[in-house]
Amino acid sequence: MSSIQSYDNSQALILIVDDLPQNLQVLGSILRKSKYQIAVATNGQQAIDVLKNISPDLILLDVMMPGIDGHEVCRRLKEQDSTRDISIIFLTAKSETDDIVKGFELGAVDYITKPFNATELLARVKTHVELKKNRDVILNLIDELEGKNRILEKLAVTDSLTRIFNHSHIIDRLNNEICAAQRHGDPLTITMFDIDHFKSINDTYGHQVGDDVLVEVTNTIKEALREIDIIGRYGGEEFLVVMRKTDRHGCFIASERIRKNIEALTWDHDNLHVNISGGIGAIEHENDSAASMIKRADECLYLAKENGRNRIECGEK
Numbered sequence: 285m286s287s288i289q290s291y292d293n294s295q296a297l298i299l300i301v302d303d304l305p306q307n308l309q310v311l312g313s314i315l316r317k318s319k320y321q322i323a324v325a326t327n328g329q330q331a332i333d334v335l336k337n338i339s340p341d342l343i344l345l346d347v348m349m350p351g352i353d354g355h356e357v358c359r360r361l362k363e364q365d366s367t368r369d370i371s372i373i374f375l376t377a378k379s380e381t382d383d384i385v386k387g388f389e390l391g392a393v394d395y396i397t398k399p400f401n402a403t404e405l406l407a408r409v410k411t412h413v414e415l416k417k418n419r420d421v422i423l424n425l426i427d428e429l430e431g432k433n434r435i436l437e438k439l440a441v442t443d444s445l446t447r448i449f450n451h452s453h454i455i456d457r458l459n460n461e462i463c464a465a466q467r468h469g470d471p472l473t474i475t476m477f478d479i480d481h482f483k484s485i486n487d488t489y490g491h492q493v494g495d496d497v498l499v500e501v502t503n504t505i506k507e508a509l510r511e512i513d514i515i516g517r518y519g520g521e522e523f524l525v526v527m528r529k530t531d532r533h534g535c536f537i538a539s540e541r542i543r544k545n546i547e548a549l550t551w552d553h554d555n556l557h558v559n560i561s562g563g564i565g566a567i568e569h570e571n572d573s574a575a576s577m578i579k580r581a582d583e584c585l586y587l588a589k590e591n592g593r594n595r596i597e598c599g600e601k
């Protein structure tokens with residue numbers, strides 16, 4: 285009978301599958317003496333069933349069994365995600381060289397010949413249990429590294445103060461969006477926002493307040509954007525917003541809303557008012573790039589500043 289009981293993690297767990305009770309007994313006693321935990325199954329189906337409940341470090345699998353033989357059990361275990369990575373050692377008679385070759389082809393890591401030699405058996409089991417342990421350690425490390433890499437990748441594209449995309453990444457994203465828009469024939473617009481008189485905010489209230497203003501302005505812009513829009517910190521007090529599938533008119537309406545939302549913010553400091561100006565750029569030519577669109581938006585932004593600030597300019601068209 286299979287023995288399903290609770291196993292602790294301190295000792296390796298080995299599943300022995302053999303149709304002969306005396307084989308199970310001999311193997312079991314050799315392995316137990318070396319402090320391995322043992323689970324047993326007396327036929328192929330039972331082995332497959334037992335593996336739904338336990339995850340051994342190693343399987344010792346008899347080849348010749350009535351019903352589902354060892355090779356078929358191995359084949360089925362290698363098909364399942366949950367059992368694919370469990371190491372299998374086949375138990376074969378010395379003369380069955382064809383079995384040995386087939387076992388390796390099916391994904392076994394080793395074989396042990398009957399009658400069992402305790403020293404050889406323990407040496408092979410120990411090797412594969414340790415390989416499994418090392419593999420688990422490496423897999424955990426890879427997991428950990430992948431997690432850390434994802435954090436690093438995020439940091440590499442993020443502005444540390446405002447938590448939106450940084451200068452180089454927003455330009456990369458804009459270039460990607462220009463290609464996508466050109467390919468699909470979609471409109472695409474950008475707005476370059478600039479906080480009015482930001483230097484005097486810093487000079488009057490200090491850089492801490494200046495930073496607070498940058499964060500609050502960022503959040504206010506973000507709240508007004510749709511999921512599909514992209515925002516980045518272009519420079520000190522400049523924000524670049526990319527509006528996908530949006531024409532100049534739609535971009536102007538959205539940018540005006542943002543400007544008004546900023547204007548309506550209330551601040552904890554006497555006489556502090558924050559306004560932004562914005563300049564819009566749209567795709568106009570086949571060979572447009574981030575640089576050409578930003579140049580257009582910058583010209584409009586310059587015009588907004590010239591025309592008294594706290595306003596959005598969208599160019600002629």
Ligand SMILES: [Mg+2]
Pocket residue numbers: 302303304346347348349
């Ligand atoms: Mg047998």
